[in-house]
Amino acid sequence: MNAVTTDALWMPFTANRDFKKKPRIICDAQGHYYTTTDGRRLYDTFSGLWTTGVGHCHPKIVEAVQQQVAKLDYAMTFQMGNDKSFELAERVVDLAPEGFSNVFFTNSGSESVDTALKIALAFHRARGEGHRTRLIGREKGYHGVNFGGMSVGGIVPNRKVFSAALLPGVDHLRHTLDIGRNAFSRGMPAHGAELADDLERLCVLHDGSNIAAVIVEPIVGSAGIIPPPVGYLEKLREICDRHGILLIFDEVIAAFGRVGKAFGAERVGVTPDIITTAKGLTNGVIPMGAVLVQQKIYDAMMQGPEHMVELFHGYTYSGHPVAAAAGIATMDVYEEEGIFEQSMALEDTFADLLHSFADHDKVIDVRNFGLMGAIELAPRDGAPGARGLETHKRCFWEEDLVMRNAMDVLSFSPFLNSKVDEMEQSFEAIRRVVDAID
């Protein structure tokens, strides 16, 4: 097998003991393929972890990182700044929906979410509405693993061990997954807009004037691709407006072409007040996240004595020059290679391939939006999640394919510049495996 010793590493979101019995280890990547330590070439159906939309080791991004690390490796970004971070902020704002004026850099999606929640609280306080302290998330939401994101998140195993330490003053809307009414919908499902009224009920319960922000993924990713019901996000926006509540879209997955536009907000036609991003910001090459805010938020914060820090928040690596250089090169690639247009053009093929599983006897639902897709398998009796993990492993060992499962949901995040024949072959392989498992 391979010469890698796996003992010392405590792997994230991994069944460590099971993995270490027969490790699946990557040591190389190029374009749409990985290479394993035992020399096999695997097609990547997940673009990294929703990160690497333009493919692995894109020469333009690699070159930008190499040049930057040799030129300016690091400089403090508190009370001074590096040129690349300012340039990337301009580039991101240029792509953002109208009204977004400023960008705060972080190092991950989790940090972007916690930063966004803090900005929401600080914004209200700066405007004399410090009583707005409550935060609203949604069941099945994934907003990273830090305390703020975990608290507004709604994936049970991520929360249950830490329940004593969750933030106070947080409520959750019901999730919108409704297989009974919406199974096998293509794109946004027809039923469920009324679930947005949960927010109205919470405004009655707490009084809307006490609520700071609502955070949702416009299209749910980690919990198994749940597109919003038709009209749902519009309703949330309207209720937020009526009660002075900030709407935060967590676009750590949806931004940068995953749903055919620069931002998910643009695609779903609803504009939030704050957008969180990461992943596609640098094509996953260097960890980096960003929080985008509307002009009114930045302006409200720019008050008090000018020599004083306006927001007591930031990370040692906020706006890291090497990450920013990777981000700028990524924005260049998006633009020069028409990546968002390529992504949009692939959507129908991708949807057809996913929905070709609709009549499979082990499949209970298929969901898709943009280049986010899920095939949900019926759970094996008494062993939920087993079929999904087995599919992942058999794809890896028998079909030279990297695919991701979330319990029994097979999730797909194809490259934004996928080749149609490779995409087709990957789904043929998935079908062989789904046919073969018990």
Ligand SMILES: Cc1ncc(COP(=O)(O)O)c(C=O)c1O
């Ligand atoms: C919507 C969303 N928010 C936040 C995160 C957390 O990002 P990170 O793992 O970079 O902290 C993720 C990660 O997948 C995500 O999908």
